[in-house]
Amino acid sequence: MNLRPDPTFHATAALAMKAPVEKLAFTLMLSPDGSQPDGLAVVDVDPSSKTYGEIVHSLFMPNKGDEFHHFGWNACSSALSPLTGHAFYERRFLIIPGIRSSRIYVIDVKDPLDAKIHKIIEPEELMEKTGYSRPHTIHCGPEGIYVSTLGGGGEDGTDGPPGIFIMDCETFDILGRYEMDRGPQDKHYDFWWNLPKDYMVSSEWGLPPQFENGIVPEDLLSNKYGHSIHFWDLRGRNNIQTIDLGENHQMALEIRPAHEPTKEYGFCGVVVDTTNLEGAIFTWWRNEDGTFDAKKTITIPPVPADPDDLPELLKGFSAVPPLVTDIDLSLDDKYLYVACWGTGEMHQYDVSDPMNPVLNGKVEIGGIVAKKKHSNGSDFGYGPQMVEISRDGKRVYWTNSLYSTWDDQFYPGDRGAAMVMADVGENGEFTLNKDFCVKFPEGYRSHQIRLEGGDCSTDSFCFPSV
Amino acid sequence: MEVTEPVAALWGAVILSGLYHGLNPGMGWPLAVSAALMERKNSAMPKALAALAIGHFLSMALILLPFSLMASLVAWESQIRITAGIFVVLFGIYLLINRRHPRILARIPPSKLALWSFLAALAHGAGLMLVPIYLGLCAPENTGMNHEAATTLMAGNAGAAIWVAGVHTVAMTVAGGFLAVLMYLWLGLKFLSKTFFNLDIVWALSLVFVGAFGVYSAAEL
Secondary structure, three states, X not given: OOOOOOOOOOOOHHHHHHOOOOOEEEEEEEOOOOOOOOEXXXXXXXXXXXOOOOEEEEEEOOOOOOOEXXXXXXXXXXXXXXXXXXXXXXXXXXXXXXXXXXXEEEEEOXXXXXXXXXXXXXXXXXXXXXXXXXXXXXXXXXXXXXXXXEEOEOOOOOEOOOOEEEEOOOOOOEEEEOOOEOOOOOOOOOEEEEOOOOEEEEOEOOOHHHHOOOOOHHHHHOOOOOOEEEEEEOOOOEEEEEEEOOOOEEEEEEEEEOOOOOOOEEEEEEEEEOOOOOEEEEEEEEOOOOOEEEEEEEEEOOEEOOHHHOOHHHHHHOEEOOOEEEEEEOOOOOEEEEEEOOOOEEEEEEOOOOOOOEEEEEEXXXXXXXXXXXXXXXXXXXXXXXXXXXXXXXXXXXEOOOOHHHHHHHOOOOOOOXXXXXXXXXXXXXXXXXXXXXXXXXXXXXXXXXEOOOOOOOOOOOOOOO | OOOOHHHHHHHHHHHHHHHHHHHOHHHOHHHXXXXXXHHOOOOHHHHHHHHHHHHHHHHHHHHHHHHHHHOOOHHHHHHHHXXXXXXXXXHXXXXXHOOXXXXXXXXXXXXXXXHHHHHHHHHOOOOHHHHHHHHHXXXXXXXXXXXXXXXXXHHHHHHHHHHHHHHHHHHHHHXXXXXXXHHHHHHOHHHHHHHOOOOHHHHHHHHHHHHHXXXXXXXXX
């Protein structure tokens, strides 16, 4: 506890945009075959530094086979919520779950170049206290740290539905399950909320047997992956509405609400439409009467391809699906970045009118068939995947791995980890930065990125910008 | 009631404690700023302040009224005041040791400001801070009513409890409202986080201090 709020907490998104720019990024490294321990890379993103674009510190875990995926902070701007009145936490710890091992690491990054393990929560404890497994998304909310999980109990995580649990943001003790009434929710992936308006939105990927050993084509073609989004009374902890996006809209993943709390809409990315292989973005919104609606506002078509150029999984389709695997919204709610991991494109949509997004720019890099090199000539394996935007919206960072076993199905062989960055100009010009291209240690893949002092998918703001 | 010097000082303490509670962001003034900004209308602020005031007032009254019954037991007056003072000191020490904030507050929807204010004041012992001051006001030497019948005393004490809670709440609302208006109209939200100070320790020590004062003044009798 500090005497003053952490200077990286901001009352509004506009204030966060004006804060000093990030100098360091934290990127997760995973060993796809579990032969080496997973780790946290601290990347220098300060252009004036001699070690710009290099990993300046790495912390490897004492276990193997965790499979790092998503992670988050112990505290963010949500601490300034007027309902708490106790904004004195430090943004100091990174909560890193192992999505395969169900182990959770709490890493102290007060001195990022000396990042160290603060606490380890073993899978048995998580299971005993929550009945959940495969922890995933982290957000700081009312009462503590909220963590979504992808699995329930039992060896394969199918004994009971997955859900969200809450951790204490100081002791990191697991407090227990979030849900009082989950309604029809039986799968899980991402979640986020509007704190002052008191609602939460969650999404669905699939159950552990549907992803741990690779994508299950039969399940996909019979539309058995998640295709609903759920709306919750946040503090009441109950599901108030479930919207089925249509069973062909397989894998509703990232939930990105507008950062401005007076705006009651947001986006959700859908990986693939099984009727036509399109990728899609839905815009969801809250009506005056408190009910929610969702509408498909972006579609991205597949690209025809020679079956000889395609992995086994896609040969029968003679096309590359865009595979919308991650999306991220800039803090001014203006640009939505959409990763097309299959075709190898990062799209930038102007979503000033959330019901009518306009494609404003794109960067082509990697891709199953296109295999486009970086503009600086280096190879870029896989496709653009986890994307993170700087608070000021001027730099967009991304990595290239989706999930170990899925990488191998869509991109057979080892293609190497990458982390690149694109600049966004004054008028939104979106161009790949030639100088920023991070090299990772041999045998690792790269996943989510977090920026020092917060970024566009961590902080929840409790006050509107005026 | 004749206004003697100690009585004036005690009423001063009631007002001061109100101002103190009002300035503490933990008692809710940021919610009034948030209400005006979220609803995009100025009138939302006085409404929010009123809801916060109602909750705070009820919380004060809930704590003070039971003491108004006990305070009429004139024969045990000093024992009651000493016990109450010790209890307030202990609660302050408890808050010093247990620096966790009650999780139940996080379950209250932002739309229920009066309930939030009521429970926030209760959980942080805001009402307890008034108890020694209030008991001082009820003391026979300050009321001049030591020869009245117990029922009259009781009614008088209950009325005093409402007055103390009311005056305290008005002072709190004025202080909190002042900060909220300042933030909303002139300073902007950049200053919001700058006005937040961690008052946990100061708050707990205030309880210890007020409780000790209660014990001391009762022991003087």
